[in-house]
Amino acid sequence: MRVLVTGGSGYIGSVAIERLLAAGHDVVALDSLVRGHAAAVSAEVPLIQCDLRDPDATRAAVIESGADAIMHFAALHLVPESVINPGAYYQTNVAGGINLLCAAAEGGIKRFVFSSTAAVYGEPKFLPVNENDPKEPINPYGHSKWMVEQFFPAFEREHGLNWAAFRYFNVAGATEVHGEDHDPETHVIPVALQVLQGKREAFTVFGTDYPTPDGTCIRDYVHVIDLADAHITALEKLGERSLGPINLGTRDGFSVKEIVDAVERVTGQTLNVKYGERRPGDPPALIADTSKAQELIDWNPVHSTMDQMIGSAWAWMQAHPNGYDD
Ligand SMILES: NC(=O)c1ccc[n+]([C@@H]2O[C@H](COP(=O)([O-])OP(=O)(O)OC[C@H]3O[C@@H](n4cnc5c(N)ncnc54)[C@H](O)[C@@H]3O)[C@@H](O)[C@H]2O)c1
Numbered sequence: 001m002r003v004l005v006t007g008g009s010g011y012i013g014s015v016a017i018e019r020l021l022a023a024g025h026d027v028v029a030l031d032s033l034v035r036g037h038a039a040a041v042s043a044e045v046p047l048i049q050c051d052l053r054d055p056d057a058t059r060a061a062v063i064e065s066g067a068d069a070i071m072h073f074a075a076l077h078l079v080p081e082s083v084i085n086p087g088a089y090y091q092t093n094v095a096g097g098i099n100l101l102c103a104a105a106e107g108g109i110k111r112f113v114f115s116s117t118a119a120v121y122g123e124p125k126f127l128p129v130n131e132n133d134p135k136e137p138i139n140p141y142g143h144s145k146w147m148v149e150q151f152f153p154a155f156e157r158e159h160g161l162n163w164a165a166f167r168y169f170n171v172a173g174a175t176e177v178h179g180e181d182h183d184p185e186t187h188v189i190p191v192a193l194q195v196l197q198g199k200r201e202a203f204t205v206f207g208t209d210y211p212t213p214d215g216t217c218i219r220d221y222v223h224v225i226d227l228a229d230a231h232i233t234a235l236e237k238l239g240e241r242s243l244g245p246i247n248l249g250t251r252d253g254f255s256v257k258e259i260v261d262a263v264e265r266v267t268g269q270t271l272n273v274k275y276g277e278r279r280p281g282d283p284p285a286l287i288a289d290t291s292k293a294q295e296l297i298d299w300n301p302v303h304s305t306m307d308q309m310i311g312s313a314w315a316w317m318q319a320h321p322n323g324y325d326d
Helices: 011-022 055-065 079-084 086-106 140-159 188-196 224-237 256-267 291-297 306-319
Strands: 002-006 026-031 047-049 069-072 111-117 162-168 170-172 203-206 218-223 244-248 253-255 273-276
Touching (some): 011 224, 026 055, 047 055, 079 140, 086 111, 111 224, 162 224, 170 188, 188 203, 188 306, 203 256, 218 224, 218 306, 224 244
Parallel strands (some): 002 069, 026 047, 069 111, 111 162, 162 244, 170 218
């Protein structure tokens, strides 16, 4: 299959491209490079520089790609930034998403995999969170992803576009070639590892009085390789029918304190830890019900132990101390 990967120069998109190539697919990357890195796209993959907010450029890019399928990773995804600048999030994630969907429909593309997020659930009342639970996003980022999810059924009905919307929980880890190089970095594991690299003074645990066993927030982490492979499996299944929204996590929760312990164990170093106040909008725990992923795409994450996620991220960061600028 020939797959157009939007956000192909970002963290997850670059790993998806690596895994697609390994599985024998042709790939074309699309990215505006507003946040990604051209160096994250291997030389054999054509990179179309395109801003999805521009409908004409998006249509031209989809036609130029000659793709049979789209994996749509391109987005802005910093929750606090989305609160301060909601317009930018709706323009990129919602307008960009609809531009891409229209271009896909015009181009006769029938398979579409969308990066959604656990943020569509807001602060869930029950755990683990099931796909049918209420979607009550509490910030413009989560809301923008939930809006895009709701466009798909109409495109399916009218244009025969089969779709999957993967709601990722916390993505972590790296391959030997591709890793996480966000600026600013906000994800727990790379932030902790940046302290060990000397790029940050301390790792702050936000909130120690949550109703969890050790008082710190619990999250469900999934290795980026397992996540990318779910997208590739979905591409095949979309030849038959839509899969709809699917959680991607492991149904296993780790507290922030447990992450600190694991980082120290895996790296053999001691982390300088500080304790701060709770951050508004951080639910005490988020854990995915993954039964739908098991049922529909035979989801069986094999890389997603905490030690593998931290170990691979640490190996990549040590090999690329300045990220893709090396
Ligand atoms: N990383 C996580 O833990 C996580 C969790 C849940 C959901 N997601 C979703 O996964 C996707 C990928 O996340 P990531 O961590 O790889 O992010 P990333 O920032 O590394 O990659 C996103 C890419 O999108 C590109 N982009 C942004 N705006 C664009 C535009 N208008 N036109 C074209 N390209 C544009 C950026 O340049 C960047 O390369 C996002 O949609 C994100 O919302 C990520």
